[in-house]
Amino acid sequence: MTVVGERRPAxxxxxxxxxxxxxxxxxxRYLLPAGVLLLAVLAYPLYQLVQISLYDYNQPQASGAAxxxxxxxxxxxxxxxxxxxxxxLLATVVFAAVCVAGSLLVGTALAVVASRARPIPRAMLFLxxxxxxxxxxxxxxxxxxxxxxxxxGLVNEVLSGLGFTGMEGHSxxxxxxxxxxxxxxxxxxxxxxxxxxxxxxxxxGIPAEVIDAAQxxxxxxxxxxxxxxxxxxxxxxxxxxxxxxxxxxxVFTQIYVMTNGGGVAGRNLVLNVxxxxxxxxxxxxxxxxxIGVVMTALLLMITVLYLRAQxxxxxxx
Amino acid sequence: MKSRISDAICVIAAxxxxxxxxxxxxxxxxxxGEIRSDSPRPWTLEPTLDAFRRVLDVEGFGRYFxxxxxxxxxxxxxSIVLSFLSAVALTRFAxxxxxxxxxxxxxxxxxxxxxxxxxxxxxxxxxxxxxxAFGLNQLAPLVLVNLAFSLPxxxxxxxxxxxxxxxxxxxAATLDGASRxxxxxRVLFPLVAPGLVATSVLSFIHSWNDFLFAKTLIYSSTxxxxxxxxxxxxxxxxxxxxxxxxxxSTLMTIPVLIFFVLVQRHLVSGLAxxxxx
Numbered sequence: 350m351t352v353v354g355e356r357r358p359a360x361x362x363x364x365x366x367x368x369x370x371x372x373x374x375x376x377x378r379y380l381l382p383a384g385v386l387l388l389a390v391l392a393y394p395l396y397q398l399v400q401i402s403l404y405d406y407n408q409p410q411a412s413g414a415a416x417x418x419x420x421x422x423x424x425x426x427x428x429x430x431x432x433x434x435x436x437x438l439l440a441t442v443v444f445a446a447v448c449v450a451g452s453l454l455v456g457t458a459l460a461v462v463a464s465r466a467r468p469i470p471r472a473m474l475f476l477x478x479x480x481x482x483x484x485x486x487x488x489x490x491x492x493x494x495x496x497x498x499x500x501x502g503l504v505n506e507v508l509s510g511l512g513f514t515g516m517e518g519h520s521x522x523x524x525x526x527x528x529x530x531x532x533x534x535x536x537x538x539x540x541x542x543x544x545x546x547x548x549x550x551x552x553x554g555i556p557a558e559v560i561d562a563a564q565x566x567x568x569x570x571x572x573x574x575x576x577x578x579x580x581x582x583x584x585x586x587x588x589x590x591x592x593x594x595x596x597x598x599x600v601f602t603q604i605y606v607m608t609n610g611g612g613v614a615g616r617n618l619v620l621n622v623x624x625x626x627x628x629x630x631x632x633x634x635x636x637x638x639x640i641g642v643v644m645t646a647l648l649l650m651i652t653v654l655y656l657r658a659q660x661x662x663x664x665x666x
Numbered sequence: 667m668k669s670r671i672s673d674a675i676c677v678i679a680a681x682x683x684x685x686x687x688x689x690x691x692x693x694x695x696x697x698x699g700e701i702r703s704d705s706p707r708p709w710t711l712e713p714t715l716d717a718f719r720r721v722l723d724v725e726g727f728g729r730y731f732x733x734x735x736x737x738x739x740x741x742x743x744x745s746i747v748l749s750f751l752s753a754v755a756l757t758r759f760a761x762x763x764x765x766x767x768x769x770x771x772x773x774x775x776x777x778x779x780x781x782x783x784x785x786x787x788x789x790x791x792x793x794x795x796x797x798x799a800f801g802l803n804q805l806a807p808l809v810l811v812n813l814a815f816s817l818p819x820x821x822x823x824x825x826x827x828x829x830x831x832x833x834x835x836x837x838a839a840t841l842d843g844a845s846r847x848x849x850x851x852r853v854l855f856p857l858v859a860p861g862l863v864a865t866s867v868l869s870f871i872h873s874w875n876d877f878l879f880a881k882t883l884i885y886s887s888t889x890x891x892x893x894x895x896x897x898x899x900x901x902x903x904x905x906x907x908x909x910x911x912x913x914x915s916t917l918m919t920i921p922v923l924i925f926f927v928l929v930q931r932h933l934v935s936g937l938a939x940x941x942x943x
Contacts, residue, residue, distance in 0.1 A: 372759040375846060379755035380767075383748040383817055390786070390814035391774060397785035411788070462675045470676035477683040483926035484687065485875045487894040488915035491901070492690045495908055503689060506706055538686065599778045602877045606898070621780045628784045629882065641781030652776040656769075 395645070402642050406635035424639040433615070434623075434640075441598065441619040444529055448597040451537040453590060456544025457582075461574060463545070464552045478542035486539070486602040493535040494607055497521040522608065525616045532607050532617070536600060544589050551585040552578060584661065591655040595648060601625070620644050687919075694718065694913035701909045717909035718917070721900075727914060729889070730896035733805060735921075737892060738873040740809045745820050745869040746862050748813070753824035753858075754850055758836065774818040783882045786811060790883055803887035808880060812873040820865040827861025828854065867929040871922055893918050 402424055409415035428434050459478075463471045484492070496503050499520040508516040522528045555578065563573050579586075601621045608617035611626060618626070620640060628637025693701060695713040700706070721727045756764060756771075787802075794801015801807070831854060839849040877894035884890050891899075897918065900911045 371846075373761040376755040376759040376761040376764075379751040379759070383752040383821065386748065386810065386814050387774065387817060390811055391777065391779070391782070394782045394785035394789060395777065397789065398781060401785060401788075459676075459679055462672045462679075465669050465672035466676040467673055470673040470680070473680040474676045474683070477680040477687075479926060479930055480687045480923065481683050483871075483922045484919050485894070485915075485922055487875070487877055487897050488690070488919045489686070491897065491911050491915050492686045495693065495912065496686060496689060498908070500704060501702065501706060501908060503685075503706055503708075538683065595776060599780055601780050602875075602894075605877075606901075621778070624781060625783060625878070629787075634784055634788075638781075638784050641778070641784060644778050644781055648776055648778050649773075652773060655776070656772065 398638050398641050398645070401635055402638035404635050406633075406638070408632040411632070411634060420635070424635050425643075428636065428639050428643070437615075437618045437620060437623045440529070440617075444533065444619060445594060445597040445600070447529075447533050448536045448540070448600070449590060449593040451533065452541040452544050452593055452597075453586070455537060456541040456589070457548050457586070459541070460545045460548035460552060461578065463549055475546075478545055481539050482542035484539060487606060489535055489539050490603050490606040493531060493538070494522070497531050523613070525612065528608050528612055528617050532600075532603050535603055535607065536597060540593065540596065544593070547585055547589050548582060551582045555581050584658070587658040587661075588655075591651060591658055594651055595655070598648060598651070599644075690912050690919070691916055693908060694916045696909060698909055717907075717913035720907070720910045721913045721917065727893075727896055727917070730891050730893050731917065733890060734874060734893040737805055737809050737812065738870050741812045741816065741873040742866045742870050744809070744813045745816060746866050748817060749820035749824050749865055750855065750858065750862060752817075752821045753828045754854060756821070757825050757828045758854075771818050771822055775822065779815045780878055783878060786879070787882055803884050803890055805884075805890055807883055808876075808892070809873075811879050811883070812876055813869075816869040816872040820869055823865050823868070824858065824861050827858050827864075831857050864929050867925045870925055874918075874922055 403420060403422070404410070405418040405420050405423075407415075410417050459474065463474055466474075481489075495501070497505075499505065499518050504521075505516050505519055508519075521531050559577060560573060563577055568576075599621055600619060604611065604617060604619050604622050605625075610630075611618040611622045615623075615626070621644065624637045624640035624644065626637075627640060628634045631637075692708070692710060694717050695715070696710045697712050697714050697716065700710055700712075755761075756768065790800070790807045791802050793807070794804070798804070799806050800810075835853060835857075836849065839853055844853070875894070876892075877898075880892045880895055881898075884892070884895070893914075897911065897914050900907060900914060
């Protein structure tokens with residue numbers, strides 16, 4: 350779900366140079382297997398999600414013990430009237446914003462630094478970043494939990510060794526904000542490499558003459574960075590931002606694993622985990638589906654922005 | 667424009683980024699007593715495979731590893747065939763509605779598939795009443811779900827690789843009297859192979875990392891669990907066996923790391939291509 354592999358085709362994709370007899374029918378045959386699968390597993394469930402959200406659909410209804418009752422938009426009404434929904438939505442937005450800002454800042458800054466470093470230090474950085482990128486969310490979550498463990502963790506050990514003796518046995522995951530912060534650190538750790546690699550490729554794509562000329566004219570490094578490199582990277586930054594928003598808005602595994610299902614009394618919930626808990630722990634499938642629909646709508650709005658940005662950058666379909 | 671400061675920042679950043687990974691492997695190798703020590707040391711003088719043994723023997727990790735591998739390999743196989751066919755149709759055949767399909771493909775990548783757990787749970791449940799092998803607690807629906815959700819991006823990415831094959835080859839093959847089938851499988855397929863490697867590795871990672879759908883669709887069968895769920899079982903609220911958890915995490919990370927190293931050249935070159943365009 351990234352733009353990572355998007356390649357600029359050699360020729361215009363829309364060219365009809367080799368139109369053959371029966372292309373239309375062949376296309377149907379070639380697209381049929383993928384089409385059937387996507388209709389069955391993606392499109393139909395999406396339709397069902399909306400459907401379920403309009404019903405009073407709890408465990409008795411799911412097991413067939415009670416008849417389904419059509420509620421119309423009642424689930425949505427109840428959801429919007431629930432203060433917990435608004436607090437989860439706010440937490441999701443702020444949390445995603447912190448993760449997005451963090452991975453963009455770290456990724457872009459390190460890309461700039463890497464472009465100025467010698468090959469060996471640069472290779473070290475890329476290798477470490479590749480490792481962080483490749484670590485499965487599940488494994489990464491546990492490693493960071495262990496690092497921040499109250500008694501056995503490395504972080505408290507280092508902090509108390511540095512003189513912060515109050516940090517000995519400090520429980521990071523117990524408080525709402527510090528728990529969110531640790532999860533955010535894990536997410537930034539595994540998502541900045543995507544930004545870094547993207548931006549590094551972008552910087553390498555800037556013709557060396559442009560920067561050489563600016564240097565000859567006596568421009569300081571800071572001016573070159575802010576007035577030449579950043580503006581030229583703008584389209585890439587837009588794409589990477591929106592891509593990160595889409596990822597971080599939908600975080601599930603890290604929150605679920607690291608805060609043990611959304612924290613004490615659900616204070617570390619984000620929308621995705623909230624929907625899941627409502628549906629599968631609370632057995633309120635209709636309400637869970639309604640949250641899912643709200644989330645889909647929000648993400649589709651971001652998608653429209655994404656498509657616009659891609660069109661502006663000139664490499665859309 | 668090379669500078670010492672940049673070198674130093676690179677090295678420091680590399681170390682900081684690598685610490686969690688180092689700590690994971692180190693803790694997996696530490697003897698149990700050192701793990702439980704209140705003052706952890708950044709090295710161990712007595713590395714042991716005990717934690718790995720605990721994971722593999724006692725908890726049946728091997729079985730879950732095989733389940734995960736089987737699901738991931740089937741997803742990769744399906745993804746190669748389906749994404750290749752679709753990418754060929756979308757780049758090489760002229761037909762009505764192609765642009766619409768391309769936009770739908772992009773939108774499909776944005777759907778928060780996590781929200782679909784609820785309808786999919788019931789869908790798989792009712793399918794299972796007719797075809798038990800595709801019901802809940804079975805691996806087959808997991809394969810289909812992971813395949814479907816990694817497909818839009820795989821097709822999207824592969825489209826670029828297919829489009830990069832010169833069109834003159836199409837014409838030459840036609841002149842030589844090759845049928846469409848021969849052209850697609852004998853000429854295009856081998857030429858697109860590097861792209862297929864890249865996309866199938868990403869499909870592998872997608873499936874290997876999946877936690878949510880495995881958890882939802884295989885909710886009660888202990889035999890058919892996959893790796894992420896197996897790790898969750900180790901994690902007990904009060905008495906964590908951190909050595910085993912780190913060993914399990916290491917085992918889970920290694921295959922992905924191998925595949926990532928294999929594909930990273932394609933990732934970077936694909937990006938460079940996108941940027942230059």
